Amino acid sequence: MSEPAGAGRRSSDNPTGRTGDQFAGPARAARRKGPGMDNETLRKTLAAACFALAAVPLGASAQEACTRYTVQPGDSLSSISRSAYGDYNFQRIFSANRAAIGGNPNLIEKGTVLEIPCLDGQLAADAEVAEPAAPATAEVVEEAEPAVEVTAEAATEPAAPSVAPLEKISFITGDDYPPFADEQLAGGGIITQLVRTAMVRANSGADVSIAFVNDWGAHLDTLLPSGAFDATFPWSLPDCGNLGVLTAADAYRCTDFEHSESFYDIVDGYFAMKGSGLEDAKSFDAFLGKRICRPDGHSLAWLSSSGLSEPDITLVRPVTVAECFSALAAGTVDVVHIEVQVAAEALDALRLKNDAIENPNLAHIKTLRVFVHKKNPNAGEIIATINSGLAIMRQSGEWYDIVSAGLLEQARKVAPKS
Known part of the structure; x- marks a missing residue:
């Protein structure tokens, strides 16, 4: 484990492998302002959408990918992906079937029915979903709230201190971590888009900025502890319940930071x-x-x-x-x-x-998450805001839409050239 200059007792792992020694002088940041779903919720698109991208040479026809598959003896996610898409990269299948597969992608039971995403990342609709009936337009009469007697003692009780709303939240990420974070990718990558959108959906009213600083090691070692930025992403969280087997850098992630819910399981x-x-x-x-x-x-x-x-x-x-x-x-x-x-x-x-x-x-x-240093006085509020927006996105299906679009962008990039 390398230690950036001045790291002392620890070195923060970074997802790209770049170290502080490679970035002499001040880190350059290009600031940008911005913005376990279940399968039933995801089943909202038509199979016809898959055929629009049939010309993309991914190694299998849209009909093979855009369907359901029942796991057979001897199957693995890799072999199923190979049959459907022509490669062993089973992440798209795993993402679409997280609830059915569980936490271990190596253990898929015979008879499990999997959704095999279309080439554009969408799921095929196997049945028409009826439009919900419009609610009856009956007049609603609100019941009067019962009067509450206020005693003198209650009236003089001091009010709980109010927490001032956050005015600004600054995030930091970096390049060279496709398809999750890279300034050259659409929207800055999948996790960048998810974080930006989560903040919008949470309706916090804060001014949100996202900067790209490629000295990944400095994110956890200096930039967050010093207060230069509020939050960083995407970082993996080790098993914090078993600190004894972790390196100092991995244990540091557990002990010194607050963590959002998982934005993506990889x-x-x-x-x-x-x-x-x-x-x-x-x-x-x-x-x-x-x-x-x-x-x-x-x-x-x-x-x-x-x-x-x-x-x-x-x-x-x-x-x-x-x-x-x-x-x-x-x-x-x-x-x-x-x-x-x-x-x-x-x-x-x-x-x-x-x-x-x-x-x-x-x-x-x-799991890939947002980290906020515990020294940040607003750490709890920032994490709660992020989690609130993420929950809204998962419920609405927006999370899956962003993820599938990002995976499609990567699939097109690495597709065999005809």
Whole structure:
């Protein structure tokens, strides 16, 4: 685990692997102002919408993707994704079936019915949904509230102190974490759009700003503790109930920050070269003695919780995800441990999509959240506001609309060129 200059006792893991040493001088920020859903709620679109994007070469026809599928013996989410879309990236299926699958993407029971999203990320409607009947226009007579006697004692009781509404909330995120956060992506990436929209839906009245500062390590180590910004995203939260097995940097995330509800559950996978035997290993014991690549700054919580720590493994920590996969192809590492969605673009750029295979049996689910430092006097109110807006979005279906659009943007980018 690298430690940015001045980090002292700890180093904040960052999702891109960039460290403070690479960003000499003041961090440059481009400020921008802005703004477990159940499947029944999501079933609101027509199957015809899938055919509009049938020309996008994703490896399967819209009819194959835009349907329901009953899990058969021997199926895995990876194999189902391969059949539907031509790749092993099962995140879109997992996101659409979170309630049915549960917390472990490796365990899907035979007979489970899965929604296979259309190529545009929408879910097919298997039945017409009747429009709700208009409410009867009957006159409503409000009952008079009973009079309440106010005693002299109650009248003199001091009122509870009022909390001044937040006037401004400043968020910070960074680039090079597709499809979740990157200034070059539509709306700044999936999580950026979700956070911005959640603040609008919460109707807090606060002036919201979102800045991109690519020194990810500085977000948790200096920028939030110093009060330069109020909140940062997207950060994964380790198992805070088991601090004893966490690194200092991971424990710091638990002890020094308030956390929002999960904006997105992501699969952290293990990739190995086809034919190595590691691509279909059934136990983490198969990785003991191996060289595992995890980009510098990414959390080690899931490795350590699986019994994969030095000296039982050799940990290789380059700066970028691409360097990990280049090393895998060159045979200088045996396994790459990285988020499935983040891996997709690196594999596409390196033309390794058919050679570096995600292990379908071993994976972790982690949650991407907003963090606010506990020193912030408004920490509780900020988190409550964010959670309120997120709940509204999940209930209305807006969360799924934003997520599916972001995944579609990435799918188009990494689609095979015809």
